[in-house]
Amino acid sequence: MRIPILLSLVLVAGLGSCNQGEEAAQDKMLAVAEMMEAPGPSYAPPISSSNNVPISAAPAANRKLVYHAKVRVKVDDLPRANQHMDSLTRALGAYVQEASEEREDGQWRHERKIRVAPARFQTLLGGLGRLGIVEFKQLSTDDVTTQHADVTARLASKQALEQRYLELLKKANKVSDMLEIEEKVGEIREEVESTQSRLRILNDEVAYSTITLTYYQELSQRRPDAPVLSFGSRLLASFYSGWELLTNLMLGLVAAWPLLLLLTAGIVALQAWRRRRARQPK
Known part of the structure; x- marks a missing residue:
């Protein structure tokens, strides 16, 4: 042995x-x-490898298909759309695998990755149209048989x-x-x-299809109304404005001292030239 x-x-x-x-x-x-x-003259039959066994084409009913969808919807009331999606997913036996929410660029966006049975895939897609205006929809099917x-x-x-x-x-x-x-x-x-x-x-992937849904609401950009100032507040604001103007003027004069120096020297030279000219006999 x-x-x-x-x-x-x-x-x-x-x-x-x-x-x-x-x-x-x-x-x-x-x-x-x-x-x-x-023992004895018995023998083991040759073992067939799985790599050599031909895989017959499966009938259409037994094919392994993976469904994906991407949808973007514009809604008027996002909290109400959330309630509608919660009710729709529960009614169809679906579940939310991922969810995110953000506010930027003047939009309030919500994104969900929903998994649903293939038999209810089209039903769920049809229900998304009730959220608002469907701006984008992309469907794809992968045969993984x-x-x-x-x-x-x-x-x-x-x-x-x-x-x-x-x-x-x-x-x-x-x-x-x-x-x-x-x-x-x-x-x-x-x-x-x-x-x-x-x-x-x-x-x-075959048992549950995937829908990536994005729905958003436009946020209005409201500017606050300007407050009504009293006379005393406006008088105080004017005083500060005048003081700021005077400060800026003084700073400007200090910054322009080379120009003022040249201007003063020019005036002095001009006056001296006039005096000498006046003293000369005609």
């Missing part, structure tokens, strides 16, 4: 360097190892491969062999969990 087990461990070690695309070869080699351990089938097949293949390694682990006798197989099982377990996560995301 030890020779077949050693042979199987050698095969497993050779498989450790293979990438994900070589899962078919791994399955076949594991099957050969199990066949060598079986092939992707879903591929992820499902890869998950089944990885789980089967993991199970075979676990069976080899039960038959291993050496500690080194056990550690090597356990390391490989850990790698496959990570791949299985990653594939399961991807499959859950696909199933969620």
